[in-house]
Amino acid sequence: MKKLRIGICGWGNIATGLYDALQSDLLQQLDDLNISIDCIGARRDNPICDYGDIPVFRDIFDIPDQDVDVVVELIGGVEVARELILKAINNGKHIITANKAVIFHHGDEIFQAARDNEVQVLIEASVCAGTPVVKLIKNELAGNNISKVSGMLNGTSNFILSSMEEGMDFDEALSIAKKEGYAEPDPSFDIDGMDAAHKIGILSHLAYGSSLPPKEFYIEGISNISTLDFKYASINNLALKHLAVAKMREGSVEMRVHPVFLDKKSSLASLHGVRNGIEIDTDLVGKVYLAGSGAGRESTASGLISDLIAIGRSLDNNTAVISHSLNVAIKDFDLAVFKYYFYLEVSNEPDIANAINSCFADNNVSVENFLQEDATKDQQVVIMITTGLVNEKNAQVLLDALSCSSFVTSVRLIRIEAN
Ligand SMILES: NC(=O)c1ccc[n+]([C@@H]2O[C@H](COP(=O)([O-])OP(=O)(O)OC[C@H]3O[C@@H](n4cnc5c(N)ncnc54)[C@H](OP(=O)(O)O)[C@@H]3O)[C@@H](O)[C@H]2O)c1
Numbered sequence: 001m002k003k004l005r006i007g008i009c010g011w012g013n014i015a016t017g018l019y020d021a022l023q024s025d026l027l028q029q030l031d032d033l034n035i036s037i038d039c040i041g042a043r044r045d046n047p048i049c050d051y052g053d054i055p056v057f058r059d060i061f062d063i064p065d066q067d068v069d070v071v072v073e074l075i076g077g078v079e080v081a082r083e084l085i086l087k088a089i090n091n092g093k094h095i096i097t098a099n100k101a102v103i104f105h106h107g108d109e110i111f112q113a114a115r116d117n118e119v120q121v122l123i124e125a126s127v128c129a130g131t132p133v134v135k136l137i138k139n140e141l142a143g144n145n146i147s148k149v150s151g152m153l154n155g156t157s158n159f160i161l162s163s164m165e166e167g168m169d170f171d172e173a174l175s176i177a178k179k180e181g182y183a184e185p186d187p188s189f190d191i192d193g194m195d196a197a198h199k200i201g202i203l204s205h206l207a208y209g210s211s212l213p214p215k216e217f218y219i220e221g222i223s224n225i226s227t228l229d230f231k232y233a234s235i236n237n238l239a240l241k242h243l244a245v246a247k248m249r250e251g252s253v254e255m256r257v258h259p260v261f262l263d264k265k266s267s268l269a270s271l272h273g274v275r276n277g278i279e280i281d282t283d284l285v286g287k288v289y290l291a292g293s294g295a296g297r298e299s300t301a302s303g304l305i306s307d308l309i310a311i312g313r314s315l316d317n318n319t320a321v322i323s324h325s326l327n328v329a330i331k332d333f334d335l336a337v338f339k340y341y342f343y344l345e346v347s348n349e350p351d352i353a354n355a356i357n358s359c360f361a362d363n364n365v366s367v368e369n370f371l372q373e374d375a376t377k378d379q380q381v382v383i384m385i386t387t388g389l390v391n392e393k394n395a396q397v398l399l400d401a402l403s404c405s406s407f408v409t410s411v412r413l414i415r416i417e418a419n
Helices: 013-022 060-065 079-090 100-117 133-140 155-165 170-179 194-208 227-235 297-313 352-362 392-404
Strands: 002-009 033-041 070-073 094-097 146-152 238-249 252-263 276-282 287-292 337-347 367-372 380-387 408-416
Touching: 002 013, 002 060, 002 297, 013 033, 013 297, 033 060, 033 297, 060 079, 070 079, 070 297, 079 094, 079 100, 094 100, 094 297, 100 194, 133 146, 133 194, 133 276, 133 287, 133 297, 146 194, 155 170, 155 227, 155 238, 194 238, 194 252, 227 238, 227 337, 227 380, 337 352, 337 392, 352 367, 352 380, 352 392, 392 408
Parallel strands: 002 033, 002 070, 070 094, 252 408
Antiparallel strands: 146 238, 146 276, 238 252, 276 287, 337 380, 337 408, 367 380
């Protein structure tokens, strides 16, 4: 039986979750692999987990010097994690990490170092925790041309939007997400779209070879969504979701993260609560859809263990699968084409509908659907408009023109994702 000796760096939520999961009978019963935790790097103890007689080093940088096959990096953050991973690689250790931030910012450097040192770097748990999208793209779909990867990749945003769909307002939904432990004490990374951006950057690298870090791309969070947007969604048989997209178009990648309206019948639209969902459009298998828990110690342990088993089973034949960045351009977001939903609050003036319609026509944006609410007590009217297809640049020019017009008090847009 092969033995895989591991050193774990960090002793927080995920590291202790991995320790607990590795005690499972299922793993003890593997007949070809014995995984043993030979050392732990923890600058302090964690009352939720007793590591027994496993040697503990208070300086995590001692772990890469120990006699282990794999260093499991679970400290999070970017620069210290990068330094730790590079030290371990240079010492000939394989790496497993759940850290999307360090891979997003330093993936190319880390993978190159791994190639140079003939070790593996496996990152399944860094995107959607245990939901196995990394190996799915890298291995099982390797014979396919992938035209689009899109997904709801942040559980906190999914939970908040699902709760708002049921009638809660944003702040109430966020406070429940915090209470239930879905959101971080500082949830800004979830809410502003950065967490989903890290994940789609990594998936785009796996599917298309875009660089890590990627060139700049469009990132928008969910903090401007209002309950009235859900009314529009319901009238038009749409669902309002926060979507991350990487799409191959004419040799370059369109990468973007923002709220969208989706056809209510689509598989992503039916996903509610904290779960993550990913749809992959391929040439040979068609649409592949995957959903599962995208966070938490159990789900993340599942992703980490799948990487441990993959490394353990390939130890003797050195079948390292290290991804390469290719010279793939990121498409200019101004050229992306959507139908748009415009939400406007306007003063209740005579002929207001004509004035708004003229503004759209003057900017060469066609109006497909026009919905006007009754005036409120303060003589404000809400208007919700669906446009025909238009590129992002023209939509932004129209948005600016509407913002500057004397009768508009507030205006914003949401993109409608094509099927
Ligand atoms: N939580 C999830 O659901 C989830 C899901 C997927 C992936 N991940 C990823 O998993 C990783 C770990 O997350 P977590 O939730 O376990 O975080 P956590 O509970 O905050 O644990 C982090 C651990 O790393 C230690 N640490 C941090 N910086 C350190 C440093 N500079 N030197 C030494 N030790 C350091 C911390 O020590 P102290 O306690 O002393 O600060 C703590 O033991 C992150 O990359 C995260 O993005 C998390």
